[in-house]
Each structure stands twice: as C-alpha cells, then as structure tokens.
Amino acid sequence: MHQLWTTPGYGSVLAEAALLWVGEPYARVEIAESDEAGWERLRQVNPLKQLPTLVLDDGPVLTESAAIMLWAGDRKPGSGLVPTATAPERARFLRFLVLLVGAVYPTFTYGDVPTKWVPESARDALRNSTDERRKMLFRVMEQEAQAPFFLGARPCAIDLYLCVMTRWRPNRPWFAAECPQLFAIAERMDADPRFAALWEANFSGPIAND
Ligand SMILES: N[C@@H](CCC(=O)N[C@@H](CS)C(=O)NCC(=O)O)C(=O)O
Structure with missing residues (x-):
C-alpha cells in the first residue's frame, strides 16, 4: 500500500484528499508537529523534510503536491481531479x-x-x-x-x-x-x-x- 506522511493541518491533507478522490488505498505515517525525531525520519525519505511526501507501493517517492495531484489524476482519468488532456478547462x-x-x-x-x-x-x-x-x-x-x-x-x-x-x-x-x-x-x-x-x-x- 502507498505510505503517506502526514501532520494534521499540513499540506499532507492535499495529497490525502487526492488519494481519497481517486480511491487509492494508503496508510498514514503520522508525525506530530513537535516530533523532531519523526521529522528527521522524514528527511531520509524526502531531503526537503516537507509534506506531502508519498511513498508509492512500488517504491518511488512522490513529493510536491502538484506532482501528486497529476499522478493521482493519471490513476483515475475520469475522476475529474485533473481535467483530461483534451478537456476545454x-x-x-x-x-x-x-x-x-x-x-x-x-x-x-x-x-x-x-x-x-x-x-x-x-x-x-x-x-x-x-x-x-x-x-x-x-x-x-x-x-x-x-x-x-x-x-x-x-x-x-x-x-x-x-x-x-x-x-x-x-x-x-x-x-x-x-x-x-x-x-x-x-x-x-x-x-x-x-x-x-x-x-x-x-x-x-x-x-x-x-
Ligand atoms: N512545493 C511543496 C511545498 C510543500 C510545503 O511547503 N509543505 C509544508 C507544509 S504545508 C512543509 O512541509 N513545511 C515544512 C518545511 O518546509 O520545513 C508542495 O507543493 O508540496
């Protein structure tokens, strides 16, 4: 299953909404804002130490919320999350x-x-x-x-x-x-x-x- 690093109120919520939108199952790796060790562990995965960080089930690490949106849109092209290549919008x-x-x-x-x-x-x-x-x-x-x-x-x-x-x-x-x-x-x-x-x-x- 994909692993999504999360902290309440942070940008991880954008990625989580995208995963829900397209119906991709995922597990949360939650780190509290004050959990310095947790943020250091995140650095091993994403050197920018930023959320969202999504580790895909087949290995690649996706950071950058827009990359995650576009990736999620590709997983379910008719979902509306990302307008298709030929859509007027x-x-x-x-x-x-x-x-x-x-x-x-x-x-x-x-x-x-x-x-x-x-x-x-x-x-x-x-x-x-x-x-x-x-x-x-x-x-x-x-x-x-x-x-x-x-x-x-x-x-x-x-x-x-x-x-x-x-x-x-x-x-x-x-x-x-x-x-x-x-x-x-x-x-x-x-x-x-x-x-x-x-x-x-x-x-x-x-x-x-x-
Ligand atoms: N370009 C990134 C920006 C992500 C970002 O700045 N996330 C904030 C949380 S809302 C963060 O992790 N801040 C901690 C930091 O930059 O040290 C994206 O679009 O995902």
Whole structure:
C-alpha cells in the first residue's frame, strides 16, 4: 500500500484528499508537529523534510503536491481531479495549479518561519511581505474564479487547494470579506462528504501553520 506522511493541518491533507478522490488505498505515517525525531525520519525519505511526501507501493517517492495531484489524476482519468488532456478547462487548470504551487505555496515556505531564511531583524519584514504577496495572488485568482467551482461546473484539484489554503494565513474571515468567490468554493468543498472525516481530522484543532 502507498505510505503517506502526514501532520494534521499540513499540506499532507492535499495529497490525502487526492488519494481519497481517486480511491487509492494508503496508510498514514503520522508525525506530530513537535516530533523532531519523526521529522528527521522524514528527511531520509524526502531531503526537503516537507509534506506531502508519498511513498508509492512500488517504491518511488512522490513529493510536491502538484506532482501528486497529476499522478493521482493519471490513476483515475475520469475522476475529474485533473481535467483530461483534451478537456476545454485543461489550460486554465494547468495555469492555476502551477500558480498555486509555484507562487502561492512558497509564500508559506518563506513566511512561516522567516528566521530560517533571514536574521531576526528581518523577521517581520519577510513575514509581512510574503503575506501581502499571497493576498495579491489570491485576488488574482478571485478575478478568475468561476462558479460553483474554480473552473466551472465541476470540482477539481484546484478546489482542493482553495479549501485547504484558505484555512491558512490570511484565513477564512479574510477570504469571506476580500475574496468571496474563493470563500464560497472553499465552503462548497468543506461540504463534500468524501472529505468530511479528513477535514475534521486536520482542521478541528488549532493549526500551527495558519
Ligand atoms: N512545493 C511543496 C511545498 C510543500 C510545503 O511547503 N509543505 C509544508 C507544509 S504545508 C512543509 O512541509 N513545511 C515544512 C518545511 O518546509 O520545513 C508542495 O507543493 O508540496
């Protein structure tokens, strides 16, 4: 069975939702946020020590949430997780998937613990500038959002990212006020029964990553 490394509230929830979406069985290797030994064990598998990290049942290690989304889409091409190569919404899907992982996700990477990257004196500046950049990127997505889901009639992996990332900084109340389309999409995904237990397990407690 595939092995998915997880920490509640972290990006592993994106991969877990994708696995549920396409019906791939998996086992969780859960590490608590404070479990330093667990994170060191993760480093042996993924030198970046990041989640999601998925070890496939035939051996390869998949990191990078977008790679996991695309891989999962290939496992069940008709599932809707990833629009098929000839689907009219494919181009917009690729644009916003890459924007989410290439532009939005790094604002968390560099802003979550700024002192990993800059001296203490620059801590607040890096946190604030990455937070502002993320808001700008989400405002771009707000302008592009369709309804009821980001690409239109059917949900896809983009909606999973919106559901999860809107729980992180600047958090849901900001989205409700500033990006109501994205907020509505997130709430629609909250209500998807396929993921009810997953959202509960990941977002019912305090989220250190917020
Ligand atoms: N590009 C990666 C980013 C993953 C990422 O930054 N994950 C965060 C959790 S939400 C993490 O593991 N942070 C710990 C760290 O970077 O040390 C992806 O799309 O999967």
